Amino acid sequence: MSVRIDIAGLRPEGVAVVPSPLAELGMALHALSEPGHHPGLQGWVTGVTARLDSHLADRMCEADFLWRTTYSDLFLPFAGIPGALPGETLAEELDLVDKLTDEQFVDAALEFTCVPAYDAQAPFILSDPAERRRVLEVAAARGPGPVRFTRRLLDDPPSVRAWLRRFLEECDEAVFRGTWPRLRHQLAADARHKTELLRRKGLGEALAAVSPAVTLDEAAERITVDKLSEGRAATTGGTLLLVPTSLGWPHLNVLYRHGWQPVLHYPVGSPELASPPSVEQLTLRMTALSHPVRMRICRHLARSVYTTGELAQVHGLTAPEVSRHLGVLKKAGLVTTRRRGRYVLHQLDVTVVARLGSDFLEGILR
Template sequence: MSVSIDISGLRQERVAFVPSPLAELGMALHALSEPGHHPGLQGWATGVTARLGTGLAGRMCEADFLWRTTFSDLFLPYAGVAGGGVLPGATLAEELDLVDKLSDEQFVDAALEFTCALTYDSQGAEVLAHPETRQRAVELAASRGPQQLRFTKRLLEDPPGVRAWFRQFLRDCDEAFFAETWSRLRPQLTADARHKTDLLRHKGLAEALAAASPMVTLDESAGRIVVDKLATGRTVTADGGLLLVPTSLGWPHLMVLHRFQWQPVLHYPVTSPDLTTPPPVEQLTLRMTALSHPMRIQLCRHLARSAFTTGELAKMHGMTAPEISRHLSVLKKAGLITTRRRGRYVLHQLDVTLVARLGSDFLEGILR
């Protein structure tokens, strides 16, 4: 499985390696919300959390699904600005201005990505204009919980109000902790982008992509870039070109923005902190056996990012609910997933911290 980017006719000068403060702030929020995804950042996360005021900490939970269960494209707004070819801003303020240039439909569509309700790499019904699509988004948000439901209703009813909330929240995060973090990380990311740009100019796109990540390859004969992920998707560079954005806080996540009619973006990690010690041998057999089936690996990919009901997983994979239940039962018996009830919904989620102890190769694969 992979995500492919059609680069037919792409000129080298339309490929850019550029750091993005807003994208790194998104990864900072993700690392604070999901420390199990980032064992090497636990010291940083603990220090930041200890300094947060109760007000900002509470607001951080208000819409954490924008950065906790997925990587909202709202943190890469330059990819969606009309006309294409827009680069990340040099400052967070400049990139927040780019968020304001997204249409209401683009803003809402990107914010609702956490519901898994809408098409991503193909043309779909506009959520603000189609009552059936709006209702589907509300229903899926309800399955996530009251917090997600409140946010979704508010977003659908008042996109400008949510924009203002989002912008002010990110400004407050910058003042509270991110400005200091970015001042430390920016030189490293700038140097990495400069190095990759030099490789691009002197050795070509294939060398530059390989340096960004060994999971990104150039298929010159087919005119496409292939990103090795436990996901399937496709997009084209069209007139906007190709952006590659380095992240220091994002390891092990290798993200590919391939949203329909947005400029493709590769968000790649530049550091690789060590993971924790593997579990005892007596636990390995049961867990590795549970993970030996390709369908259960696919389920782990989804459950690492968010909690899902059996019915949702069945629909995603084109299987029956009983078939999915049998796979979930094996994973649960091995202690790899947790289950909780929210009203009439039963939600399943991967224990990412436990999987991190099980092995870095598997963790990197499902989080890539």
């Protein structure tokens, strides 16, 4: 499985490596919401959380699915504007968010509703009653907060834009402003290094330095990103953006939304994972994850909670088939389940999964 980016006609000057303060702020919010995804940032997360104003912490819960369950493309708004690049300041990038059309803004904000055609033309949510009902139904499975946000967004996009801008400005002041100067220098240095590789050795070498999971097939004029997802994009506007992140490890994100310019949002650091449990439990967990269908199910469950019916629809399986796979994952202690009203929600325990590599090494060296 992979995401492919067709680069036919892409000229060397169309590739840019540029840090983004808004993208990094989004990763900061993600790390604060999902510290289990980022074991190397536990000290930073603990320090920030201890200083966080309780009122702002409560407000973070209002729309945390924009950076927690998915990483919204709203944090990469330049990709939706032809010819745009990341801004040097957060204010410049928030201005770019304001330049997105209402349809672009709503579509990107509702990515958590499992938009079925991310890389293809989808129905316009604001003007298609059936699509509106669908996204509200999916939001309902995630609780009252997502439903309220979705209704408000569908009814009045401008007010949500204004709310989001004010909120991100507050987060910048409280969470990010003291961290960004240090990160900016690190990301700028990485961008200079990748730009020099592009100039001296070409796109293939630069992409290899981005991640071993990113490869270039020059004959096919295609970039392939090895991920547990399928997707396709094209550099139709003649631009490919590489955006480094320091807080984002281990996430290698690919923006391949239909009609937007593709973006590789890649980590520049690789903190080591922590260690723990028993060989018997480790064997059970690795066996549970060895099935390709369960791996694909885990990809979704790592980003959000899902019902059995939603997973069946996404993967083209029957509900009993999905239930059997979930049973194996739950027996291995990899998936947690809770009930919300008439919905039974499943989610991956990312802390347990994050420890598997170090657990395996400890097991074979014991």
